[in-house]
Amino acid sequence: MRYLKTLVAGICAGLFIALGGVAFVVCSANNLSWLGAILFSCGLMSVCAFQAKLYTGKIGFAFHSSKEELLDLPIMFIGNVIGAVVVGYLLFFALPENFITAAQAIAEKRMNEAFYVPIIMSFFCGILVYLAVYGWKVIESLPVKAILLILCVTVFVICGMQHCIANMFYFSLANMWNLETLLNILYCVIGNSIGAIAIDSAIRFFKSENNK
Numbered sequence: 204m205r206y207l208k209t210l211v212a213g214i215c216a217g218l219f220i221a222l223g224g225v226a227f228v229v230c231s232a233n234n235l236s237w238l239g240a241i242l243f244s245c246g247l248m249s250v251c252a253f254q255a256k257l258y259t260g261k262i263g264f265a266f267h268s269s270k271e272e273l274l275d276l277p278i279m280f281i282g283n284v285i286g287a288v289v290v291g292y293l294l295f296f297a298l299p300e301n302f303i304t305a306a307q308a309i310a311e312k313r314m315n316e317a318f319y320v321p322i323i324m325s326f327f328c329g330i331l332v333y334l335a336v337y338g339w340k341v342i343e344s345l346p347v348k349a350i351l352l353i354l355c356v357t358v359f360v361i362c363g364m365q366h367c368i369a370n371m372f373y374f375s376l377a378n379m380w381n382l383e384t385l386l387n388i389l390y391c392v393i394g395n396s397i398g399a400i401a402i403d404s405a406i407r408f409f410k411s412e413n414n415k
Contacts, residue, residue, distance in 0.1 A: 205271070214282040214286040218287070219250050220246040226245065257283060258280040258395075259328075261275070266403070289375075295378050307379060325390065325391040326395075331359040336352075338355075366395065
């Protein structure tokens with residue numbers, strides 16, 4: 204039952220990120236990318252508010268997680284994939300063609316990048332997602348932690364940083380799955396993970412030094 208709950212929470216997280224992603228696509232199609240970047244934050248905010256399980260929101264805490272929490276990671280990742288891909292394809296059949304074209308433009312750009320580009324861009328995305336999630340956990344003031352989350356998400360979206368689950372949604376909405384998009388997802392999983400783990404390690408190191 205625990206793993207089924209983890210899977211369902213992962214599917215919900217993938218769905219939330221996909222809904223943020225479609226807001227960005229629609230705004231981009233109307234030359235309002237800046238607004239789409241802000242609205243994208245509704246996805247991660249929903250993940251945090253409803254305690255859904257998002258791989259990129261959990262991996263940064265892996266080194267100080269229990270064995271059960273570590274076993275949850277691949278299950279929630281599968282759930283994230285299901286949520287993002289299913290929403291992407293449902294909207295592929297429902298949205299007007301100009302929105303699909305906007306998604307295809309995003310997908311084509313990410314398909315044709317050198318391998319180090321998604322790794323670097325997802326590394327910094329991993330840092331920002333970690334900061335948003337960690338801030339949501341430790342900051343007591345709801346307005347402050349909400350503002351931090353919105354700013355972190357807006358920065359990574361508007362700067363073109365890459366999120367592995369969001370990319371799965373874009374590729375599904377664009378109906379453009381192939382070897383290049385699979386490699387992009389692999390690179391983004393690596394970059395998101397390293398970025399989140401690195402900033403978590405750095406924060407815990409200097410906090411431990413300050414407490415001496």
